[in-house]
Amino acid sequence: MYKSELDKHIQNKTVSNNFIFFGQNHFLIDMYATMLSNIEGANRLTLYHDEYNFQTAKAHLSQASLFGDTNLLIVKSEKKIPKKELDTLLELCVKNSENIFIFCYYGSDHKTYNNSKAFAKYNTMNVRFYDPKPYEAQNILQHLAQELQIQIDKHTIIHLLNIHHQDLALCANELSKFTIYQRPITPKDVDALVFGLHEVNLEEFIEKLLVKHDILDDLANLLEHAEDPIRIITTIASYFTQLYMFHIYIRIHGAPNATEILGYNPPKFVVEKKAQQAIKIKPKQYYKIAKLLTQTELQMKSVACDKEGLLFSSLIRLQKLL
Numbered sequence: 001m002y003k004s005e006l007d008k009h010i011q012n013k014t015v016s017n018n019f020i021f022f023g024q025n026h027f028l029i030d031m032y033a034t035m036l037s038n039i040e041g042a043n044r045l046t047l048y049h050d051e052y053n054f055q056t057a058k059a060h061l062s063q064a065s066l067f068g069d070t071n072l073l074i075v076k077s078e079k080k081i082p083k084k085e086l087d088t089l090l091e092l093c094v095k096n097s098e099n100i101f102i103f104c105y106y107g108s109d110h111k112t113y114n115n116s117k118a119f120a121k122y123n124t125m126n127v128r129f130y131d132p133k134p135y136e137a138q139n140i141l142q143h144l145a146q147e148l149q150i151q152i153d154k155h156t157i158i159h160l161l162n163i164h165h166q167d168l169a170l171c172a173n174e175l176s177k178f179t180i181y182q183r184p185i186t187p188k189d190v191d192a193l194v195f196g197l198h199e200v201n202l203e204e205f206i207e208k209l210l211v212k213h214d215i216l217d218d219l220a221n222l223l224e225h226a227e228d229p230i231r232i233i234t235t236i237a238s239y240f241t242q243l244y245m246f247h248i249y250i251r252i253h254g255a256p257n258a259t260e261i262l263g264y265n266p267p268k269f270v271v272e273k274k275a276q277q278a279i280k281i282k283p284k285q286y287y288k289i290a291k292l293l294t295q296t297e298l299q300m301k302s303v304a305c306d307k308e309g310l311l312f313s314s315l316i317r318l319q320k321l322l
Contacts (some may be wrong), residue, residue, distance in 0.1 A: 163190065234302065258271045
């Protein structure tokens with residue numbers, strides 16, 4: 001099934017109660033999972049990556065409710081769920097129409113879940129999300145802007161997309177910054193917030209670092225705009241510290257609570273993005289990354305060295321640790 005087909009089912013209120021989302025665009029996977037799981041009063045359980053446990057997932061969908069509440073299970077993972085386990089979870093949704101199961105698969109083996117016939121008996125909606133076409137990305141951002149009560153027109157959205165090379169996730173992340181304005185957003189506002197603040201550029205840079213994109217040109221651009229190598233390394237260290245806090249909280253409580261972790265509550269899609277980034281990294285990786293960043297910062301501050309060269313080499317090593 002394609003995204004357009006799912007949209008028609010949502011519009012016609014004919015969606016199933018179990019879903020498998022996969023494909024190239026993880027932002028859309030998360031967006032639709034959030035949309036379809038927005039159920040007031042649901043008995044909700046979200047299992048991130050290595051948190052998945054079949055017995056826990058099965059028990060959640062098997063439990064009865066005295067008040068007819070929905071048992072909602074969301075699994076987000078780069079690993080496939082073994083077929084027998086997946087079949088069992090889907091079957092529990094067939095037996096109880098009040099159950100809802102959403103499996104967000106971030107792996108690359110799309111063939112496994114791209115076969116509608118394999119899941120037809122469960123009435124499963126298995127949806128493959130491709131990177132959106134420009135007009136689709138524009139419509140998605142316009143919808144998100146309306147939810148955030150941001151006044152922004154099509155031309156300004158196109159300008160934002162062009163700045164971020166059509167990266168929908170980065171553009172969506174930018175939208176929350178425009179809530180400070182109680183007036184229509186202009187391309188000049190976009191330029192001021194995207195290009196005018198080093199913090200924004202650094203955050204985008206770190207997100208590319210996390211997904212192992214080629215960062216050399218972006219890093220050179222940051223340094224050309226007078227960004228200090230020490231500040232870059234300390235900002236990256238702070239970002240990973242924040243991710244580690246998310247990681248620990250999720251392991252203890254099962255789901256993130258941004259207010260308790262950060263002291264404030266950013267938009268929901270930002271919290272989910274942080275949670276996904278955090279749980280993908282294992283504790284041993286956090287230790288090695290923290291050690292590398294601390295040593296790099298200490299070396300930059302204590303000895304005469306080529307700080308830019310050290311920064312380049314350290315971040316290349318960091319990507320190898322991820």
